[in-house]
Amino acid sequence: MGKIVSIARRELGAYFSTWMGYIILALGLLLEGILFNAYAIGDSPKFSADVLRDFFYFSSGIGMVAAVLFAMRLIAEEKQTGTLVLFYTSPVTERELIYGKFLSVFLVYLIMQAASIYLPCLILLEGKVSLGHLASGYLGVMLLGSAVLSLSLFASSLAPNQLLAGVLATSLTVLFLVLWLVAYRVDVPFRDLFMYMSIHNERFRPFSIGIVHTRDLVYYGSLIFFFLEASIKVLETRRLQG
Amino acid sequence: MIEVRSVSKFFGNKKAVRDLSFTIHEGEIIGLLGxxxxxxxxxxxxLGCFLEASQGDAWVGGHSVAQNAQAVRSLIGYLPDKPPLYEEMKTRAYLEFxxxxxxxxxxxxxxxxxxAMRKTNLLEVSDVSLGELSHGYQQRVGIAQALVHKPKILILDEPINGLDPVQIIEMRDLILSLKGQHTVILSSHILSEITKTCDRILVIDKGQLVAEGSESQLRGKAPQGIHVRLELARSTPExxxxxxxxxxxxxxxxxxxSQGFLDISCSHDIRPLIAQTVVQENGELLSMGRKEAELETLFFKLVKGGV
Known part of the structure; x- marks a missing residue:
């Protein structure tokens, strides 16, 4: 556990020792603010719960883009700069490396989401917000974001550089996003399978309206775990083959 | 301390290492030359557990590299050909990490x-970002990261690569200062450097061990005979x-x-006869010296399969 924390701390430092982390954070928050004002609040009267639902909808989309940008560098950059050898020749397991990296990027993502909390709080000026709805929405945004983070980390472990990692991570994310559309074009059992695997539509919407299903928690948890373990396997294989 | 037994490594069809075996004893400084x-x-x-052998195995400090890589990693410090540095980190913070x-x-x-910083003379750049350091200092940080946990074995891949002459001398002194505290295995393609720092040299060619021994032992393998260099004020075809x-x-x-030198290879020492001949032919001899068998020549012959 100590090494996971050490790796995460170093990685956090890397995010905020350059402009990159700040720029992604600032742009994400700026976009959230614009979309919140332009669409979530909008011109016409709305229930507070609907404003909150729309906020989480936009927040989830911006969060996914930010997650890809945050995570695509995690392993690919180490390969590009030749620092991966430091871990391969130290008594550090691939699991410690991957979980340390994930912890760091999860914390960065958490900071981004925490910084956006003033937006739903603005609803309180002229409406009411249920704490349960707020918590459920943020839980959904965090779970969805974490799934994209782990998926992007997997892409980063596969790709030789950040650009390819970004392309691969985006492609995988889009694939998981549009699976529910594909599901309508195929027959059972693939319809059920694709619908189940879809990362956003059926899974995220309940969170955005304040409903937490155990099946959705299990789904996101499984997806995160699967891609983290897959990343570990990629690194182990890479070490075997050189 | 290190035992390599019949190790081979394939990259697709390419055989990078072929059935290699050697032993390294505790406290030795060993040079891999090739x-x-x-x-x-x-x-x-x-040996650094960064790559797995396709065949054979190696034991480091009694632990199998293939079976117990984590134990081996605890025993070694590894400097790759390019130091693994995070440029945004400061020297001390990096070494603590x-x-x-x-x-x-x-x-x-x-x-x-x-x-580690004292051994590698890094105290003065303790709070400098690694990206701002010169190549020589970065290489020192690379060595410092390899020895920060006081490993028994140091593996240094091309430690003098890209250094200027002053930095090479400093690096050589640094490696020599590690003698007795660590078993060091280093690689280089620069023969003169490896002979100045290493107790024993393993000459590698096409993934195979083609010669092994101290500098003097390798010289002994050079072709017999002597080499004489004449310096002449005037030389004629006659x-x-x-x-x-x-x-x-x-x-x-x-x-x-054209610079007035003639290099003569002889089967035995015939310098008096050479001097006499030069005088007889009015060659105006300025000096005559015996050259030791050049290790470079031997190395060249070894990797070309001539010895």
Missing amino acids: LNGAGKSTILKI VARLKNVSANAIPQYVDD LVKALRGLSGVLQIDESAA
């Missing part, structure tokens, strides 16, 4: 980092012809004749 692409780095990566990765206890980290006719002269190299 041309670029000879397989030196591959061997070091296998590496120490944590290498199982140094939290209480001992400041002391261990200080020791003189060269007369020298060629001497019994015991194997070859005359006239490539430096």
Whole structure:
């Protein structure tokens, strides 16, 4: 556990020792603010719960883009700069490396989401917000974001550089996003399978309206775990083959 | 301390290391010498648990590299050909991070980092970002990260690569200062450097061990005979012809004749006869010296399969 924390701390430092982390954070928050004002609040009267639902909808989309940008560098950059050898020749397991990296990027993502909390709080000026709805929405945004983070980390472990990692991570994310559309074009059992695997539509919407299903928690948890373990396997294989 | 037994490594159809075996004893400084692409780095990566052998195995400190890589990693410090540095980190912070990765206890980290920085003369750049350091200093930080946890074995891949002459001398002194505290295995394609730092040299060519021994032992493997260099104020074709006719002269190299030098390879010491011949042919001899068998020549012959 100590090494996971050490790796995460170093990685956090890397995010905020350059402009990159700040720029992604600032742009994400700026976009959230614009979309919140332009669409979530909008011109016409709305229930507070609907404003909150729309906020989480936009927040989830911006969060996914930010997650890809945050995570695509995690392993690919180490390969590009030749620092991966430091871990391969130290008594550090691939699991410690991957979980340390994930912890760091999860914390960065958490900071981004925490910084956006003033937006739903603005609803309180002229409406009411249920704490349960707020918590459920943020839980959904965090779970969805974490799934994209782990998926992007997997892409980063596969790709030789950040650009390819970004392309691969985006492609995988889009694939998981549009699976529910594909599901309508195929027959059972693939319809059920694709619908189940879809990362956003059926899974995220309940969170955005304040409903937490155990099946959705299990789904996101499984997806995160699967891609983290897959990343570990990629690194182990890479070490075997050189 | 290190035992390599019948190790081979394939990259697809390419055989980078072929059935390699050697032993390294505790406290030795060993040099892997070979041309670029000879397989030196591959061997070091296998010993550093960075790469798995396709066949065979290696034991480091009694632990199998294939079976117990984590134990091996605790025993070694590894410097790859390019130091693994995070340019945004400061020297001390970086070494503290590496120490944590290498199982140094939290209480001992400041002391261990200080020791590593002192050994590598890094104290003055303790708070400088690694990206701002010169190449020589970055290489020092690379060595410091390798020895920060006081490993028994140091594996240094091309430690003098890209250094200027002053930095090379500093690096050589640094490596020599590690003698007795660590078993060091380093690679280089620069023969003169490896002979100045290493107790024993393993000559690698096409992934195979083609020669092994100390510098003097390797010199002993050089072709017998002596090499004589003549410095002449005047040389004539007649003189060269007369020298060629001497019994015991194997070859005359006239490539430096324009500068007044003739290099003569002889089967045995015939210097008096050479001097006499030069005088007889009015060669105006300025000096005559005996050259030791050039290790470079031997190395060249070894990697070309001539010895």
